[in-house]
Amino acid sequence: MSAIERASELPVSTPQERGDAARNRLLLLDAARTLIAQRGADNVSMDDIAAAAGVGKGTVFRRFGSRAGLMMVLLDEDERAIQQAFLFGPPPLGPDAPPLQRLLAFGRERLRFAQTHGALLSEANRDPDTRHSAPLAVMHTHVRVLLESAGTTGDLDAQADALLALLDADYVNHQLERGLSLDGLGDAWDTVARKLCGR
Amino acid sequence: MSAIERASELPVSTPQERGDAARNRLLLLDAARTLIAQRGADNVSMDDIAAAAGVGKGTVFRRFGSRAGLMMVLLDEDERAIQQAFLFGPPPLGPDAPPLQRLLAFGRERLRFAQTHGALLSEANRDPDTRHSAPLAVMHTHVRVLLESAGTTGDLDAQADALLALLDADYVNHQLERGLSLDGLGDAWDTVARKLCGR
Numbered sequence: 001m002s003a004i005e006r007a008s009e010l011p012v013s014t015p016q017e018r019g020d021a022a023r024n025r026l027l028l029l030d031a032a033r034t035l036i037a038q039r040g041a042d043n044v045s046m047d048d049i050a051a052a053a054g055v056g057k058g059t060v061f062r063r064f065g066s067r068a069g070l071m072m073v074l075l076d077e078d079e080r081a082i083q084q085a086f087l088f089g090p091p092p093l094g095p096d097a098p099p100l101q102r103l104l105a106f107g108r109e110r111l112r113f114a115q116t117h118g119a120l121l122s123e124a125n126r127d128p129d130t131r132h133s134a135p136l137a138v139m140h141t142h143v144r145v146l147l148e149s150a151g152t153t154g155d156l157d158a159q160a161d162a163l164l165a166l167l168d169a170d171y172v173n174h175q176l177e178r179g180l181s182l183d184g185l186g187d188a189w190d191t192v193a194r195k196l197c198g199r
Numbered sequence: 200m201s202a203i204e205r206a207s208e209l210p211v212s213t214p215q216e217r218g219d220a221a222r223n224r225l226l227l228l229d230a231a232r233t234l235i236a237q238r239g240a241d242n243v244s245m246d247d248i249a250a251a252a253g254v255g256k257g258t259v260f261r262r263f264g265s266r267a268g269l270m271m272v273l274l275d276e277d278e279r280a281i282q283q284a285f286l287f288g289p290p291p292l293g294p295d296a297p298p299l300q301r302l303l304a305f306g307r308e309r310l311r312f313a314q315t316h317g318a319l320l321s322e323a324n325r326d327p328d329t330r331h332s333a334p335l336a337v338m339h340t341h342v343r344v345l346l347e348s349a350g351t352t353g354d355l356d357a358q359a360d361a362l363l364a365l366l367d368a369d370y371v372n373h374q375l376e377r378g379l380s381l382d383g384l385g386d387a388w389d390t391v392a393r394k395l396c397g398r
Contacts, residue, residue, distance in 0.1 A: 153390075162362060187353075
């Protein structure tokens with residue numbers, strides 16, 4: 001069961017409370033997003049999020065079950081937004097650009113995502129229950145399709161896996177800690193992607 | 200501290216016992232290697248190893264500290280043997296072959312190693328203390344040097360990382376469980392390695 005499914009199974013007390021519930025859910029997610037952007041996920045507690053959203057701590061637990069539950073909902077929402085962008089959005093990410101250009105844009109977009117969501121993605125990687133597997137499968141398929149459309153020869157799954165290793169959150173965090181820049185990691189993605197496509 | 204260093208710090212009681220100790224150590228490692236090859240590491244206990252080596256269980260703990268200690272010594276010894284082969288051994292692994300040929304041979308050799316030592320390597324990967332980091336660093340340097348000697352352009356570290364993702368023990372196990380063959384994984388390694396080298 002994905003984090004989205006789990007979150008959607010949380011009880012929403014009674015019909016007349018649903019408007020408040022939805023509003024509180026949005027307030028809490030916005031507050032969490034802002035605090036995480038300011039301090040990093042490791043330095044944001046449930047108390048901080050409740051206070052910033054102006055709701056009681058009990059509301060956070062009613063809406064998300066736990067801190068981990070809230071973090072997974074946040075990650076899933078942002079994952080869906082980035083998926084939307086690379087599947088249906090404007091070029092160079094979306095379908096109106098040529099496949100190699102989309103592949104290069106996807107790498108740089110996803111590197112930014114890995115930097116912004118580093119701590120959350122690492123937590124999700126370490127959870128054997130989710131292993132963050134649905135978004136990974138979508139990314140694999142996307143990269144595989146773009147490689148194929150770009151005329152790549154040979155084992156497409158393996159080439160997609162080799163490329164995607166450069167976007168792994170733990171890998172990206174480690175390289176950034178070593179002093180590499182996001183631009184440098186984007187250039188590396190370009191190099192490998194172009195070579196696999198024979199350019 | 201590496202597993203090798205930890206193992207070498209275990210007490211060796213008195214001078215006159217050292218001959219016996221060294222003999223028992225070899226007997227235990229041989230017994231463990233044979234049992235693991237027959238049943239897989241998950242199905243081999245300390246009792247099994249002691250019985251197969253014909254020594255008391257206390258001797259296993261005196262020599263290796265724990266089951267995990269014995270497993271790490273075993274892995275380190277085999278890692279050193281494979282390193283010896285690709286750094287100093289005969290072609291196509293060793294230095295008398297051209298760099299691309301060495302790189303292709305290295306991939307297939309290391310895939311076999313990942314299959315044979317899958318369970319041990321997975322355990323080592325999950326140990327945050329060792330993270331199996333020394334052998335990984337040696338492999339990274341080796342692949343980077345071969346890519347460079349083969350005339351590869353662009354970010355060599357990133358290309359080495361993308362290639363090495365295809366040899367990761369958890370990745371290899373997962374692909375073998377999905378029904379892929381070691382030859383198929385070797386072909387995939389060939390494809391990516393040749394493309395990075397511009398062949």
